[in-house]
Amino acid sequence: MIEIQHVNKWFGPFQVLKDCTSRVEKGEVVVICGPSGSGKSTLIKCVNGLEPFQEGIITVNGISVGDKATNLPKLRSHIGMVFQNFELFPHKTAAENIALAQLKVLGRSEDEARARGKLLLDRVGLGEMGHKYPSELSGGQQQRVAIARALAMDPIAMLFDEPTSALDPEMINEVLDVMQELARDGMTMMVVTHEMGFARRVADRVIFMDEGEIVEDATKDEFFGTPRSERAQQFLSKILHH
Amino acid sequence: MGAFDFGAITRALPYLWDGMQLSLLLTGLSAAGSIVLGTILALMRLSGIKPLQWIGATWVNFFRSLPLLLVIFWFYFLVPLIAQRQVDAFQSALVGFVLFEAAYYCEIMRSGIQSISRGQAWAGYALGLRYSQTMRFIVLPQAFRNMLPVLLTQTIILFQDTSLVFVVGLADFMTSAVTVAQRDGRLMELYIFAAAVYFLMCYGASLYVKFLQKKMHQ
Amino acid sequence: MKYNWNWGILFEEPYFGWLVSGIEWTLIVSAIAWIIAFSLGSLVGVARTVNSMPVRAVATAYVELFRNIPLLVQMFIWFYVVPELVPDGLGRWMKRDMPFPEATSAILCLGTYTASRVAEQVRAGIESIPRGQTAAGLAMGLTLAQVYRYLLVPVGYRIIVPPLTSEFLTIFKNSSLALTIGVGEVLMQARQIENYTFQGFEAFTAATLIYVVVTLIVVFAMDRIEKRARIPGYGVQRGQ
Numbered sequence: 106m107i108e109i110q111h112v113n114k115w116f117g118p119f120q121v122l123k124d125c126t127s128r129v130e131k132g133e134v135v136v137i138c139g140p141s142g143s144g145k146s147t148l149i150k151c152v153n154g155l156e157p158f159q160e161g162i163i164t165v166n167g168i169s170v171g172d173k174a175t176n177l178p179k180l181r182s183h184i185g186m187v188f189q190n191f192e193l194f195p196h197k198t199a200a201e202n203i204a205l206a207q208l209k210v211l212g213r214s215e216d217e218a219r220a221r222g223k224l225l226l227d228r229v230g231l232g233e234m235g236h237k238y239p240s241e242l243s244g245g246q247q248q249r250v251a252i253a254r255a256l257a258m259d260p261i262a263m264l265f266d267e268p269t270s271a272l273d274p275e276m277i278n279e280v281l282d283v284m285q286e287l288a289r290d291g292m293t294m295m296v297v298t299h300e301m302g303f304a305r306r307v308a309d310r311v312i313f314m315d316e317g318e319i320v321e322d323a324t325k326d327e328f329f330g331t332p333r334s335e336r337a338q339q340f341l342s343k344i345l346h347h
Numbered sequence: 348m349g350a351f352d353f354g355a356i357t358r359a360l361p362y363l364w365d366g367m368q369l370s371l372l373l374t375g376l377s378a379a380g381s382i383v384l385g386t387i388l389a390l391m392r393l394s395g396i397k398p399l400q401w402i403g404a405t406w407v408n409f410f411r412s413l414p415l416l417l418v419i420f421w422f423y424f425l426v427p428l429i430a431q432r433q434v435d436a437f438q439s440a441l442v443g444f445v446l447f448e449a450a451y452y453c454e455i456m457r458s459g460i461q462s463i464s465r466g467q468a469w470a471g472y473a474l475g476l477r478y479s480q481t482m483r484f485i486v487l488p489q490a491f492r493n494m495l496p497v498l499l500t501q502t503i504i505l506f507q508d509t510s511l512v513f514v515v516g517l518a519d520f521m522t523s524a525v526t527v528a529q530r531d532g533r534l535m536e537l538y539i540f541a542a543a544v545y546f547l548m549c550y551g552a553s554l555y556v557k558f559l560q561k562k563m564h565q
Numbered sequence: 566m567k568y569n570w571n572w573g574i575l576f577e578e579p580y581f582g583w584l585v586s587g588i589e590w591t592l593i594v595s596a597i598a599w600i601i602a603f604s605l606g607s608l609v610g611v612a613r614t615v616n617s618m619p620v621r622a623v624a625t626a627y628v629e630l631f632r633n634i635p636l637l638v639q640m641f642i643w644f645y646v647v648p649e650l651v652p653d654g655l656g657r658w659m660k661r662d663m664p665f666p667e668a669t670s671a672i673l674c675l676g677t678y679t680a681s682r683v684a685e686q687v688r689a690g691i692e693s694i695p696r697g698q699t700a701a702g703l704a705m706g707l708t709l710a711q712v713y714r715y716l717l718v719p720v721g722y723r724i725i726v727p728p729l730t731s732e733f734l735t736i737f738k739n740s741s742l743a744l745t746i747g748v749g750e751v752l753m754q755a756r757q758i759e760n761y762t763f764q765g766f767e768a769f770t771a772a773t774l775i776y777v778v779v780t781l782i783v784v785f786a787m788d789r790i791e792k793r794a795r796i797p798g799y800g801v802q803r804g805q
Contacts (some may be wrong), residue, residue, distance in 0.1 A: 186473035509638060
């Protein structure tokens with residue numbers, strides 16, 4: 106479903122992505138991990154074209170992201186994305202956050218959008234919170250609203266960019282639970298995260314990145330059992346013995 | 348000139364009130380027009396598209412290097428010439444004010460837009476919104492709200508600036524005060540009265556802006 | 566658009582001479598007014614930061630009074646009203662013997678008005694210096710006056726070079742208002758040329774160029790000064 110082929114990207118003279126190649130099948134959950142600055146957030150933003158890249162090809166359902174002729178807004182409306190800092194719109198209530206793109210992009214009616222929003226808020230356990238503004242919600246609640254907002258577009262795949270790293274520890278699980286549920290329902294997911302417990306429970310495959318390179322791309326069992334590269338071993342030992 | 352003659356003021360109040368209405372109308376229309384134009388200029392400056400950036404930057408730097416008075420004269424002289432007919436001084440002044448003040452509102456809106464984190468725009472794009480929709484529904488409302496106190500302060504300055512239409516004889520509050528002052532030979536009374544009225548209005552408005560700022564920071 | 570162009574008119578006498586004398590008046594009025602604005606504004610700005618409540622109140626009142634009345638009104642008050650309000654002897658002198666009454670009024674007006682704006686910049690500059698600096702100065706045994714003299718004021722001024730530049734340019738542009746009381750500055754001369762020759766386009770273009778060029782020169786010069794005055798790692802972020 107998502108195909109990444111030989112992607113290179115530079116910020117000025119600095120190369121942030123080096124010949125990245127991977128693919129995500131329909132229904133697959135892929136966790137991307139690696140030290141900070143390894144390019145994993147950049148890679149995931151390339152998948153829906155938020156970050157442009159100079160070389161290589163990324164396709165989603167056969168549509169090329171980097172192609173100038175591609176209708177990026179339309180493509181993005183099929184791919185949900187959840188951000189590290191939630192990025193709820195602070196001037197709109199939770200329900201309005203969820204409704205906005207349904208109305209303006211999908212052209213749904215007010216009633217339809219509201220009903221769909223209500224359903225999804227229920228699903229992430231926030232059925233009563235629709236009238237609240239983001240500033241009135243906890244971090245964990247905000248992130249769950251953000252997930253509901255992305256789901257409202259009926260995406261074919263979901264991208265998560267460090268969805269829990271801005272959260273207080275006691276709120277991490279409520280967000281991970283929602284994500285785990287999604288995976289169980291068969292959603293195609295790419296997840297940048299340091300939560301190795303989540304990776305063990307939920308992921309099908311793990312990609313390990315370092316210095317802009319995909320160093321390891323293996324099934325979950327292979328990755329946690331016998332990581333092939335030294336860098337991945339070091340990373341795992343650091344992160345697991347903490 | 349003798350003692351302060353309050354009668355000179357009270358007698359002129361209806362006339363002065365007409366002038367004040369024109370001042371307020373000119374302020375309101377100019378502010379609305381130049382906020383819209385200023386926002387467009389700000390979007391041009393932030394567009395990343397070289398020619399647009401250049402136009403925006405040149406507009407701002409050009410008008411900010413000129414005295415408003417010169418701009419008022421320019422348009423008083425130019426607008427009828429371009430329109431090929433007699434043009435009301437109000438209209439030519441309005442055009443001048445909008446083009447001139449837009450340079451100042453542009454810089455306010457620019458810093459307002461820049462104060463919105465990049466992630467907000469990303470979130471909009473990620474949902475499939477186009478650039479124009481992301482700006483209209485997400486970035487600009489927030490920028491506008493954050494900048495409201497500064498926009499209002501600039502509008503207070505604009506209100507004071509409208510007094511300059513005196514030089515083209517447009518009958519705003521200032522011109523009316525001067526007219527009465529000269530007609531009745533009551534310069535001291537009318538000018539001090541004009542100063543007091545402007546002061547109370549502008550100071551009052553600035554107190555409201557401070558209150559607003561406090562409320563926003565809570 | 567029917568219009569008879571005649572750019573040559575700008576270089577004919579007496580019009581060329583008018584423009585030159587306009588530039589002179591603009592620069593003279595701006596420069597002297599700036600001296601007043603800078604010194605008075607510094608004083609008021611420092612006064613807004615001191616501990617004494619009455620001093621602060623007076624300084625605040627000054628700033629609020631001057632910035633909430635349109636400059637044009639202030640111009641008229643300085644020229645027409647102040648001579649009536651001051652003691653008789655002085656008033657008579659102002660009306661009869663004061664040299665260049667129009668220019669003098671304009672200078673006082675622009676100077677005192679801009680002082681209120683400069684004061685705000687000075688205050689902002691001083692307040693942007695961390696409190697700990699004052700404490701450190703006092704702990705070394707400096708008096709409060711010395712702390713201001715050697716620490717707060719010099720550091721504060723370096724921080725506010727860019728806003729002060731724009732205040733100077735404001736005075737320069739605002740000096741055009743002096744035409745309303747009869748000072749023959751640039752804009753007054755341009756209008757006069759228009760009235761005499763009907764070549765408004767050329768006259769206003771000349772005035773426009775003069776303002777733009779002087780602004781460019783000042784911005785360029787101040788940029789150099791600012792670079793020299795900058796304290797490494799301290800303060801001013803710009804061009805963002």
